[in-house]
Amino acid sequence: xxxxxxxxxxxxxxxxxxxxxxxxxxxxxxxxxxxxxxxxxxxxxxxxxxxxxxxxxxxxxxxxxxxxxxxxxxxxxxxxxxxxxxxxxxxxxxxxxxxxxxxxxxxxxxxxxxxxxxxxxxxxxxxxxxxxxxxxxxxxxxxxxxxxxxxxxxxxxxxxxxxxxxxxxxxxxxxxxxxxxxxxxxxxxxxxxxxxxxxxxxxxxxxxxxxxxxxxxxxxxxxxxxxxxxxxxxxxxxxxxxxxxxxxxxxxxxxxxxxxxxxxxxxxxxxxxxxxxxxxxxxxxxxxxxxxxxxxxxxxxxxxxxxxxxxxxxxxxxxxx
Amino acid sequence: xxxxxxxxxxxxxxxxxxxxxxxxxxxxxxxxxxxxxxxxxxxxxxxxxxxxxxxxxxxxxxxxxxxxxxxxxxxxxxxxxxxxxxxxxxxxxxxxxxxxxxxxxxxxxxxxxxxxxxxxxxxxxxxxxxxxxxxxxxxxxxxxxxxxxxxxxxxxxxxxxxxxxxxxxxxxxxxxxxxxxxxxxxxxxxxxxxxxxxxxxxxxxxxxxxxxxxxxxxxxxxxxxxxxxxxxxxxxxxxxxxxxxxxxxxxxxxxxxxxxxxxxxxxxxxxxxxxxxxxxxxxxxxxxxxxxxxxxxxxxxxxxxxxxxxxxxxxxxxxxxxxxxxxxxxxxxxxxxxxxxxxxxxxxxxxxxxxxxxxxxxxxxxxxxxxxxxxxxxxxxxxxxxxxxxxxxxxxxxxxxxxxxxxxxxxxxxxxxxxxxxxxxxxxxxxxxxxxxxxxxxxxxxxxxxxxxxxxxxxxxxxxxxxxxxxxxxxxxxxxxxxxxxxxxxxxxxxxxxxxxxxxxxx
Numbered sequence: 001x002x003x004x005x006x007x008x009x010x011x012x013x014x015x016x017x018x019x020x021x022x023x024x025x026x027x028x029x030x031x032x033x034x035x036x037x038x039x040x041x042x043x044x045x046x047x048x049x050x051x052x053x054x055x056x057x058x059x060x061x062x063x064x065x066x067x068x069x070x071x072x073x074x075x076x077x078x079x080x081x082x083x084x085x086x087x088x089x090x091x092x093x094x095x096x097x098x099x100x101x102x103x104x105x106x107x108x109x110x111x112x113x114x115x116x117x118x119x120x121x122x123x124x125x126x127x128x129x130x131x132x133x134x135x136x137x138x139x140x141x142x143x144x145x146x147x148x149x150x151x152x153x154x155x156x157x158x159x160x161x162x163x164x165x166x167x168x169x170x171x172x173x174x175x176x177x178x179x180x181x182x183x184x185x186x187x188x189x190x191x192x193x194x195x196x197x198x199x200x201x202x203x204x205x206x207x208x209x210x211x212x213x214x215x216x217x218x219x220x221x222x223x224x225x226x227x228x229x230x231x232x233x234x235x236x237x238x239x240x241x242x243x244x245x246x247x248x249x250x251x252x253x254x255x256x257x258x259x260x261x262x263x264x265x266x267x268x269x270x271x272x273x274x275x276x277x278x279x280x281x282x283x284x285x286x287x288x289x290x291x292x293x294x295x296x297x298x299x300x301x302x303x304x305x306x307x308x309x310x311x312x313x314x315x316x317x318x319x320x321x
Numbered sequence: 322x323x324x325x326x327x328x329x330x331x332x333x334x335x336x337x338x339x340x341x342x343x344x345x346x347x348x349x350x351x352x353x354x355x356x357x358x359x360x361x362x363x364x365x366x367x368x369x370x371x372x373x374x375x376x377x378x379x380x381x382x383x384x385x386x387x388x389x390x391x392x393x394x395x396x397x398x399x400x401x402x403x404x405x406x407x408x409x410x411x412x413x414x415x416x417x418x419x420x421x422x423x424x425x426x427x428x429x430x431x432x433x434x435x436x437x438x439x440x441x442x443x444x445x446x447x448x449x450x451x452x453x454x455x456x457x458x459x460x461x462x463x464x465x466x467x468x469x470x471x472x473x474x475x476x477x478x479x480x481x482x483x484x485x486x487x488x489x490x491x492x493x494x495x496x497x498x499x500x501x502x503x504x505x506x507x508x509x510x511x512x513x514x515x516x517x518x519x520x521x522x523x524x525x526x527x528x529x530x531x532x533x534x535x536x537x538x539x540x541x542x543x544x545x546x547x548x549x550x551x552x553x554x555x556x557x558x559x560x561x562x563x564x565x566x567x568x569x570x571x572x573x574x575x576x577x578x579x580x581x582x583x584x585x586x587x588x589x590x591x592x593x594x595x596x597x598x599x600x601x602x603x604x605x606x607x608x609x610x611x612x613x614x615x616x617x618x619x620x621x622x623x624x625x626x627x628x629x630x631x632x633x634x635x636x637x638x639x640x641x642x643x644x645x646x647x648x649x650x651x652x653x654x655x656x657x658x659x660x661x662x663x664x665x666x667x668x669x670x671x672x673x674x675x676x677x678x679x680x681x682x683x684x685x686x687x688x689x690x691x692x693x694x695x696x697x698x699x700x701x702x703x704x705x706x707x708x709x710x711x712x713x714x715x716x717x718x719x720x721x722x723x724x725x726x727x728x729x730x731x732x733x734x735x736x737x738x739x740x741x742x743x744x745x746x747x748x749x750x751x752x753x754x755x756x757x758x759x760x761x762x763x764x765x766x767x768x769x770x771x772x773x774x775x776x777x778x779x780x781x782x783x784x785x786x787x788x789x790x791x792x793x794x795x796x797x798x799x800x801x802x803x804x805x806x807x808x809x810x811x812x813x814x815x816x817x818x819x820x821x822x823x824x825x826x827x828x
Contacts, residue, residue, distance in 0.1 A: 004820045005827035013826045019653055020813035065704065092759050120702040127705030129755065191760065212822055275823075284826060 014284030016275060021251075025289075029168065029250025030271050037247045038269040042086045042140050044247070051246050053239065054265045056257070059141035061086070068122040071141070079105070080144040083121065085130040087137045091188040093130030095121060096158065098144065108158050109184040145265060148258035150231055154194075156180050156220040161187045161267055162198070162230065162256040164240035165277060165285070168298035169250075171240045171309045172288040174198040175280040176205065176230060181220050189276045194218055196225045197281030201314035203233025207282040214282070236264050238306040243269055245302055287320050288313055330811045337804030344797035348619060352611040355604035358790040362438060362604040364396065365535045365597055367573065369433040372592040373585050375425035380587035385531075385576035386416040387435060389447075393535075393573055394440035396610050401432035414448055415576060428591065437535070437573060438607055446549055446556045447577045450526035456518050462508070465499040470522045472499075480525055480552035481566075487519050488512075488564035513546045513561040526551045530558065530568070531582065532575040539597045544582065547572070605794065624793055632793065637670065639792030640783045642802050644669055647779045649809050656816030658771050660752045665776035667742040672780040674737040680780075681773060683738045684746075687719050688769065691750040692757075699754070713747040 010017075016025075038044050045055050059081055062071055075081060079100035085093040095118075096108040104112040113121075122139045124130070131137040151160045158179030165173045175197050182192030189195045194215065196208035208215050208225040218225050230236065240254040243266065253273025256264050278284055292298065297308040313320065348354040353362065373382055386409065387395060400407045405420040420431055458466060473490065477483040490500050491512050503515045510518070517527040530547040533539075547568065549556040558568045568574070576582065583593055605625070612619040620626065624635050644666035651657045659665050672680035694715050698708055723738045749772070757765035782788070791798050815823075 002824065002827075005824040007815050007820065009827035010815055010820065010823055013823075015815070015819075015823045015826050017813065017815045017819055018656075019816065023811070023813045092755075116702070123702075123704055129705055209825075212825065214825055278826060279823065282826060 010284070014286035014288075015278055016285040016289070018275060021275060025167070025251035026272055030252075031248070034248050035271050038249065038252075038271045040086050040138075041084055041088075041268055042138060044269055045140075047246055048243070048266055048269075051242070053242060053246065054262055056082075056145050056259075056265050056267065057143040059143060062122055062126065062139040062141065065123045065126050068119045068126065068139075071119065071122055071139075075141070082142045082144055083118075083125065084140045084142060085125045085137050086140045087128075087131040087135065088125075089130075091186055091191070093121075093125055094186065096144065096186075108186070145257045145259050145267075146261060148231070148260040150258065151176075151178065153221055153223040154178050154196075154218045154225050154228060156218070158183070158186055159257050162236060162258075162264075163273065163277060164236070164254045164256065165273055166240050166244050166252045166254055167250070167285075167289050167292050169241055169244035169300075169302065170292045170297050170305050171200060171237050171254075172292060172313060173277050173281055173283075173285055174200055174237075174240075175277045176228075178218060178225065180210070180218070189274070189280075194225060195276060195280035196228070197277070197283070198230055198233075199314065200237065201310050201316075203230045203236075204228065205230070207280065209276075209279045212279060231258065232264055234306070234310070237310060238303055239264055239266060241302040241306040241309070244305075283320075291317070291319050330807055334804040334808035334811070337800045337807065341797045341800030341802075341804065344800075345795050348608075348612075348795065348797075352608045352615065352617070352619065353604060354608040354612075354794060358786060360604040361601040362607045363599055364436050364438045364602050364607065365393075365573070365599050367435050367437060367533065367535070368596045368598075369582075370592070370594045370596065371431040371433075371583050371590070373429050373431070373588040374591050375422075375427070375429060375588045378587055379423045380421070380425055380585065382420040382431060382588065383584045383586070384418045384420075384431075384433060385580060385582050386418050386433070387437075387532075387573065387575050388412075388414065388416045389444045389577070390437065390574050391444045391446070391568060392439065392441065392570055393437045394442065394611070394614060396436045396438055396607070396614075398433070398435040401434065402429070405429075405431065415578070425588075429588075438611070440611060446530065446558075446574070447528050450528065450551050452524045453521040453526055455522045455524065462502065465502050466519065466522050469499050469519055473519070474523065480550055481557050483523060483525060484516070484520060484527075484548075484550040484557065484559055485564060485566065487516050488559055488561060491516055492562065492564050511546070511561070513548050516548055516559075516561050520550060528556075528577050529579055530574055530577055532573045533595055533597065534569070535571045535573050535599070536597055537599050540594075542595045542597050544575075544595065545572070549577075624796055636789050636793050637673070639796060639799070640670070640789060641666060642799050643788055643792070644779045644783055646802050646806050646809075647782055648775065649806055651775050651778070653809060653812060654816060656818030657775055658768055659775050660749045660768055660772045661745065664745050664749060665772055665779055667745050668772070668776035669779035669783055671741045672776065673784065674740045677777060677780060679737075681777065683723060684741070684773065684776075687716065687723065687738070687741070687746060688750055688753070690719055691716055691746065692754060695750050695754045699758075709747060709751055712750050713744060716743045716747045716750070 036043060037047055042061055045058055048055050059075070059078070062068055081097050083095040088094065097105045098108055099106040101112060104114050105118060106112055125137055125139040128136045145159055147159045155178045160176055160178045162174060162176045164171045175195050177187035177189060178194040178196065179187050180192050180194060184191065187193050192210065194208055194210050196205040198204070199206050205226050205228040210219055216224060216226055236256055239256060243254045244252055247269060249271055253270035255267040255270065257267050259265050291312065295308070297305055300308060349356055369384070371382065371384065373380070400418060402420055405422045408419045410417040410419065418433065456466070457463070469490070473483055473486045477486045490497065496504055503510065513529060520527045528549050530549055531544055533542045533544060536542070546561065547558055548561050549558045557566065559566055583590055609620045609625065624632060627635065645663065648663060648666060668684060675683060691712060695712055698711060703711065720738050720741060720743060724736050727736055753765050753769055756768055
C-alpha cells in the first residue's frame, strides 16, 4: 500500500477532511451557544433526562477542591463508578472504577487507587487539567454501566460504545468502539481501541480498524469483529436522531452504551466528532451528507428521520455506491 | 456540496493581497524603495567654484541656481563662502542666488554645491514665451537672414521641422554662402545664437538651455547650451551643434535663458569651474528623500521614521505575523501538531538569539530536566496552579543555571538562554507531562519533536534577512500575509497528514 493517497482519490471516496468538517459542518451548523449543552457533561445529562432519554445515573458532582476529600461519602456503599471531567475532551481524565480490594479501588487498567490518590485526581479535574481551555472544571461521578455481555467476545475489558454521527438530525454513519488491552479498557480510538463500522440500515458491523489499519478480528480476543449484529439497532438509531432535537446541533456525535438491564443509554454527546469513523466504515462521509442535503429528511420528526436513514443509508443506495 | 460557498472571505483576501502588493509596487516604482537590502543608488555632487577679484567697495555676485531639472531632482544644496551674506530669489521658473559683502579683501572663492539624483519627472522648461521681435541687422546680414528664412520655410511644415531644418543648414559640412556669412563672419555668434536669430526672424520663440553633463567625474566640466523651440503648445529641445532632437539623459539643466551663469557687481570674475563627482548612497535614504519631495507621506508614516531602538524592536515584532502564517499553514495544510498554537513562533524568536543548534540543544535540555522534575512533583499531588508556578520557578532556575554554567565553561551560546519564553516553556512541560501520562511517552515525544520542527522551520524562514527587510521597509506586505492567512482560513481541502491517515479509503 502506498504511503500517501492522492487528494483526488480521497475526493473520489468522498472523504470529509478536517478543514471541511470545521468550516462547513461545525462552524455552519453548530451554534456556539449550544456548545455548553454538550461540552458540560452534567448539563448534557440533565438536558437529556428532561426529555426522558435514557442516560447512566448521576451519583454526584464535585465542584470545589475542598470537597474532594469528602467525595468518599458520596460513594458510600459503591465499588463501581466513573469519574469524568464535566468539560473533558477525548476521554482524557476519565477514571473507571470497577471494584474494591480492601480499602483500595480497582480501575479498569488494573491499577489500585487509594482515597488520597482519588482525591488528587479529583482536584486535578476540578482545577481544569483536562478541560477544554484549561478552565476550572467540575468532576462528575457517574454510575458504571452494567454493560451488556453481548460484546464480551469482541471487547477487552471496559465499556464498548457506539458512536453515531447525526447530520441535521439524520443519523448518517455509525461505528462501535471496542476497548483493547492497548487502550486500557477505554473505548478511545486514538488510544488503540478497535473501531468497527456499522451499517445504518442493518446494524451489522461491516469493517474494522485499529489505528489506521484495517482488521477483521479483535486484536486481543481474536473474535471476528465484522458481521456482528448490534442489538436494539432500530432504537439506537432513533435515540441518536432524538439527541439532535435535545441540543440543536446540526453536526453531532452521539455516544451510546448498551446496559444489560436498561438497554441503550446515551453516554455523552460531542459537538466536534472526529473523522476516524470514516476509516472504521471504509467510506467517506461526504456522499451521505450530500444525500441528506438533497432530501427533505431534516424537516421530518425524529422517528421518521431515523426511518429515512435506515431506508436510505445503505450500500444498495446507488447514490452511495 | 453542503453549502453555496461564500465568496466573501476570498474576496476580502484577494482585496488585501492586491492592496498590499499595489502599495508595495507603488513604493518601489514611484520612489525606488529598494526591494533588497544594501542596494545603492547613484547621486551626483555638482560643485561650482567661483573666484572673484573684489573691487574697492561693496560687491555682489549673482548666480543662477539649478531650478527646473528634467530627469533629475535636487536632494541637497549648500552655499559656501566666508563672510558673505546669501539671499535666494525664489522664482517659480528660475532661482537666483546673491552673495553680497560690504568689503572684501583680496580674491574670494565662493562655492555652490548641489546633490542630484535621477528622478523621472515631467517638468515644464520655461514659461510660455512671447513671440520674439525679428532682429534688425546691417546689410548684408539682413538680406542673408531673409533668404535663409525663406528657404527654410519652403522646406519645412511646422515650427519643429523649421527648427530642425535650420540646424541641418547650420551644421552642413559645407554651409551655403548665406549661412557661412553668419558662421564665419565678424558677428562672433555661436550656433545656438545664430539658430535663435534665424528663428526669431521667423517669429519662433527660442530659449537657451544651459547645463552640464553628469559624468563619472569631471574637474572642469564644460557648460553646454541647448536650444528649445516653442510651437505654441510645448517645447522641443535641439542640440545646436548636431541638430539632434531631445535632451540627453545625462544633461543637468542648470538655467534657462541668455543671462550669464555668474554675474558679479563691483568685482571681476576670475574663474568659474564646475566639478562633478558621482557617488553611491543608500537606495533607502534616497527613496525616502524622493518620497518626501513628492509629499506622499510615505516617509512620515513609516516605521523608518521611528527611533532606532524602536525600529529594531519592530524588526523582530513584524516577523511574528510571518511566523503565525507559517503555523497556520503547517497546521491546516500540512497538518502538523504542536504544543500550544503559537509556542513554536516564540521559540523560533528565541532561536534568533541563540542560533539554531544551540537553541535546539538548550530547549531540549531545559524541557527534559523540567519534565523529570515535573514527574517528581506529580508524586507530591500539588494543586494545579501552585504546581504550574513551581514548574515556572524551576524553569527560571534552570535557565539561570545554564547561563552560569556556560559562562564558567566559556560557551557563549548558553548565555542567550535568558531570552527563552519561560512561561511558554513551563506550559510545554506541563502539557507534555499530561500527554505523557494520558497517551504514552511516544505521543509526548512525537508532539515535542513536532513542535521543535515547526519552531526550527519558522526560525529558518523568519531568519531570511530579506523578510526582516521587507517587514520594516514594506510593512504593507503584512496585508498580503493577512490576505493569504484569511484565504488559508477558507481552505477546506485535505491536509497532507490526512492523505496518510485516510490512505486506506483511497479509491
